[in-house]
Amino acid sequence: MTVRRSFAAACLLSALLVPAGVQAWTGKDIDKWSTSCTSGLTCSLRYEDFYEQFGAFEFRRSGALSSDVTLWLPKPPGVSRNLDPGGIFHLAVDGKEVLRLTLQQLKFDVEWGKFVLTDRASVQILLEALKTGAALQLSYEGVTGKFSTDMNLAGFRGSLFFIDDVQGRRGRNDALLAVGQNVPEGPDSKDIESIDDIPASIRDDFIAPGGSCTESFMSDDLKRYNGFDISMSGIRLVLVPCSEGGAHNQGYALYRGYYNGTLSRISFPDIAEGKPSVSEVEYNVDFDPATRIMTAFLKDNGMGICGLWHKWELTLEGHLVLLEKRSWEECDGSRDGPESFPLEWPVGGQP
Incomplete structure (x- = not known):
């Protein structure tokens, strides 16, 4: 046979x-940051520390030419959107607050059990701050309590560059880091x-x-x-x-x-x-x-x-x-x- x-x-x-x-056909770990990309060129960039209160913090971008980056925030212990309508996420870079997000500004993805920010301008503001920062502080406060975690940004820029390469965006005007003047073609x-x-x-x-x-x-x-x-x-x-x-x-x-x-x-x-x-x-x-x-x-x-x-x-x-x-x-x-x-x-x- x-x-x-x-x-x-x-x-x-x-x-x-x-x-x-x-x-996934490719991926790379740089310090605490982990990237993975499917064969359909959907890429994710995650900070994972299972010893922290929050679990995984993540950015995602599909391989479509018109796609935007989305931010995926972990669900704090005991939190649901309906039971904590006043809950707030705070995201600070090197001690300076960059975004303040209420749960009402976020979508909740039931399948993944995470809150999702799709607003392009807000995600871009955070990305730009993270590119030049040393540490990200993520905190949450609501009826279930207060939670926080610190994330070392070492490896973040390199991870963005890796995703640009995988998705063929290096040198294009829609790149995450390796931004150029080229118009997206594929x-x-x-x-x-x-x-x-x-x-x-x-x-x-x-x-x-x-x-x-x-x-x-x-x-x-x-x-x-x-x-x-x-x-x-x-x-x-x-x-x-x-x-x-x-x-x-x-x-x-x-x-x-x-x-x-x-x-x-x-x-x-x-x-x-x-x-x-x-x-x-x-x-x-x-x-x-x-x-x-x-x-x-x-x-x-x-x-x-x-x-x-x-x-x-x-x-x-x-x-x-x-x-x-x-x-x-x-x-x-x-x-x-x-x-x-x-x-x-x-x-x-x-x-």
């Missing part, structure tokens, strides 16, 4: 398990978080009777699958979960369109028994718009790092070109990651 077939069989056997989905992207996010022209593939992915479509919570809809240089790529997931793997279908034209499903180039081949579904797919590199890692169920790994490049014309295919069946802990697996293609690589 081939590696691909044995892994696919393992996926089917584990279909009743909760699919793990793929992780990439323009969003995450596939619900059925409504799947373009209407291909939605039947996932929900209509007889659709190519309908039978195994995991429609309950698409946020955890890291699908995306990205447009760049006149090419549109849409990646949507398709086929059964498992404890370690989730399959995806890929669609391509040109200059706002029709989306068509495309195959993933492959090599099988030394001959050109294609795959309709690949597992745990990641894509980096900056390098135009796409990877897929079909993981074995063993304890060590093992499985089947592909690496493609997206050409300027929108075609996927297979650069590498690697595999390792011995789940013995001897490999650091899939890029250290022996090459299956091109032939003649080092083990």
Whole structure:
């Protein structure tokens, strides 16, 4: 039995398990600040100290060209919007108050359990102060009491620069830190978080009777699958979960369109028994718009790092070109990651 077939069989056997989905394709920690970005280029910047009263403090920005930064404030212990209408957040930088926010100025996101500030001007005022400050003081006062925490701003500027790079905003006038004069042109992207996010022209593939992915479509919570809809240089790529997931793997279908034209499903180039081949579904797919590199890692169920790994490049014309295919069946802990697996293609690589 081939590696691909044995892994696919393992996926089917584990279909009743909760699919793990793929992780964000990139992220970086600088001091106390942690950044992560999805394949749809939604990036978050968090300060997390679980020993403090407040938990996570966070900024988020989607990959859409027109997107603004939002501020996500932690819910203080015992606080709800309805029970504490007079509650107030104070945000000070180096001891000087920058923002004073009542709960009525904020939205409450039930899913995340956080208060959200969407007002562009207020968020920008805070960001500008944080760029030049040394410490942020976040405090809350209300009927449930007073709470406060201090956050070291070391690493904050570097984290903003990292997000600019990931989202392709460096040198543009909408950058967070690396601001320039360039007008935003792309990439323009969003995450596939619900059925409504799947373009209407291909939605039947996932929900209509007889659709190519309908039978195994995991429609309950698409946020955890890291699908995306990205447009760049006149090419549109849409990646949507398709086929059964498992404890370690989730399959995806890929669609391509040109200059706002029709989306068509495309195959993933492959090599099988030394001959050109294609795959309709690949597992745990990641894509980096900056390098135009796409990877897929079909993981074995063993304890060590093992499985089947592909690496493609997206050409300027929108075609996927297979650069590498690697595999390792011995789940013995001897490999650091899939890029250290022996090459299956091109032939003649080092083990």
